[in-house]
Amino acid sequence: MIFRTFAISARKHMLLALAVLLLSVANAFAARSDLTLGMVLEPPHLDPTAGAAAAIDEIVYANIFEGLTRIAPSGEVKPALAERWEISPDQKTYVFHLHRHVKFHDGAAFEADDVKFSLDRARAPDSTNAQKTLFAAIDHVDVIDPATVEVTLKYPSGDFLYNMAWGDAVIVSRASAATNREKPVGTGPFKFQNWAKGSQIVLAENPDYWGGKPALEKATFRFIPDPAAATTALLAGDVQAFPSFPAPEAVPQFQADPRFQVVIGTTEGETILAENNARPPFDNPKVRQAVAHAIDRRAVIDGAMFGLATPIGSFLPPHHPAYVDLTDERKYDPELAKKLLAEAGFPDGFRTTLKLPPPVYARRGGEIVAAQLRAVGIDAQIIPIEWAQWLDQVFKGKDYDLTIIAHTEPNDLNIFARDDYYFNYHSPAFKALIAQIEATSDAAERNELYQRAQEILSSDAPVAFLFQLPKLGIWDAKLQGLWKNYPIQANDLTAVKWTE
Structure with a gap:
């Protein structure tokens, strides 16, 4: 009897141990409820109603x-x-x-x-x-x-x-509008938890959310501006997703790795070489036209984006129904660029400055653009600046000659009609067209007006149009719900979840 009792007891202990083991394994393989995403730029603050930086919306839009x-x-x-x-x-x-x-x-x-x-x-x-x-x-x-x-x-x-x-x-x-910059209070499915400046921002699930419950309980946005560091962070699992990956040269490596999904989509990001139209010599249309003809867009795309971008000749994305392909209107023609410079009174060219913010497309693209400008006589001194400096000096202060930036807001052709915008471009004809567009509801008529507006910009060349920024998304293969495209600058987490 003693041996039988001992055997039964031992079997019970084994079954209990097996149950505990199975429960532990089940918990280990349960879907995760946390996510760490990588971002290139840290936002200057978190109030989307008081700032132009895309990094603000990339964190708070639809989340907070x-x-x-x-x-x-x-x-x-x-x-x-x-x-x-x-x-x-x-x-x-x-x-x-x-x-x-x-x-x-x-x-x-x-x-x-x-x-x-x-x-x-x-x-x-x-x-x-x-x-x-x-x-x-x-x-x-x-x-x-x-x-x-x-x-x-x-x-x-x-x-x-x-x-x-x-x-x-x-x-x-x-009650909270005045403090949203540092402690945002919204109605969304996630609440602001904390901000370690220079490192990360953490959001937590809002248990009182009026809509559907999100699958994620916690989301961390880590700021990794360096392309090599972004690649390393993904490979090491320190971040599980980089919705807008900054290292196009590493894309083939991730495409060959079954642990990851590589999702290449579109954005609203028209990437331009902006020129200060109020500052000589860029107040001269012939100089601006010369700059446009001095740039080989394909070389910039191949060198800065490893071919993963689309050349543009206007400020609408190629997927927009009113887009007109005007790239040939300002095609690469260095001899024409030199001719236009001579006609503008600069037969020997001139010296200028090119302020470049941190994004890879700007820093790498800027090196290529500067070399192309130098080939026609324009000596552009490169000045690397941080994101906060770009917002303060270039966007707000208009203290620049040239800069490279991607404008990621949707339907933003009207920025060229703003008197106080940092381009300092003023065209009564263009402004009149924008006013007509805003007062027109008929889609076909609006598209026709949009096309005419693009033609004015191509002719006046207030900026040099480079390429449409692609959305290079790379994330864990078990992650679902992140956006393929960027119809608006956002990392909407409401439908994001892990699969088992």
Whole structure:
């Protein structure tokens, strides 16, 4: 009996140990709920309504902050905080019906008053919003009841619902608006947790989110500006995803590694050699045309992007229905560039400066562009600057001659119509076309106007158009839900999950 009892007891212990082992194995293989993403640039702050840096939206858009509408991965406008809306027959009045029982991350209730506050704040004379033109069509905003708001426009605007989906148009609370730069408070599925400056930003799941529960409980955005370090971090598993990978030369290595997915998509990022049109000699159209003809776009793409980009000749992406291929209008022709320089009074060329921010496309592309300009007599001294310096000196202060940058905002052709924009380009004809576009709802008519606007830019050459920035996404093969394309500058985590 003793031996039998001992045998039964031993068997029970073995079964219990096996159960514990199986449970441990099951837990080990359970889907993860955390994610670390790599980013090239650290944002200057986290308030999308008060800054132009794409890195802000890449963290907060659809994660922390939400607007009345949102941009889906397909580029379509979808409902967000507004569950539905009605548009008047004259297309000047929009009545938005808001989701009920929505709360901000600090517990405050979201209501129509917050919509009125946000839109009035964004379009106010003292607004610091980087995209105030998004709100230019608004005449007034009225609260009907806590769940209904009416927006009346000065004129019909075919882009209004799309404009309300930008990061610059997210809805903020009056109570926390002033502190959103460092401690963002929104209505989204993730809450701001902490920011280790120079290193990373951490978001945590919002347990009180009004919409669907995200699969992720924690998301960390790590800042890795160096391409080699980005490659190493992915290979080592220190980051599991790099939605906008900065090392195109390493793409074949990841394509051959079954541990990773390589997803090459499109962006709204028109990459340009910007010129200060108010500073001599770039105030002379012939000089700007000479610069455009001095650049071999294909050589820049091959050298800086390892061939993974599309040449452009205007400021619309090639996938836009109104895009016109004007690359031959300013094709590579160094002899023509020299001729134009001579006609402009610079037969021996001139000296200038080229300020380059940290992104690889700018630093590598800048070296190639500088060599091409030097071949026609333009000696461009390269000045590498950090991202905060670029925003302060170039974008805000307009203290530059030349710079290379990708503008990643969607439908942003109208920046060339802004009097205070850093290009310092002023064209009454172009501005008039943009005004017509904004007041036109018919798609075919809008596209025709867009085409005419592109032709004006090609002729005036306020900047030299280089290429459309691709989206080089690389992430763990077990990860799903990250966007293939960038219809808007965002790393939307709402549908991201791990598979077993």
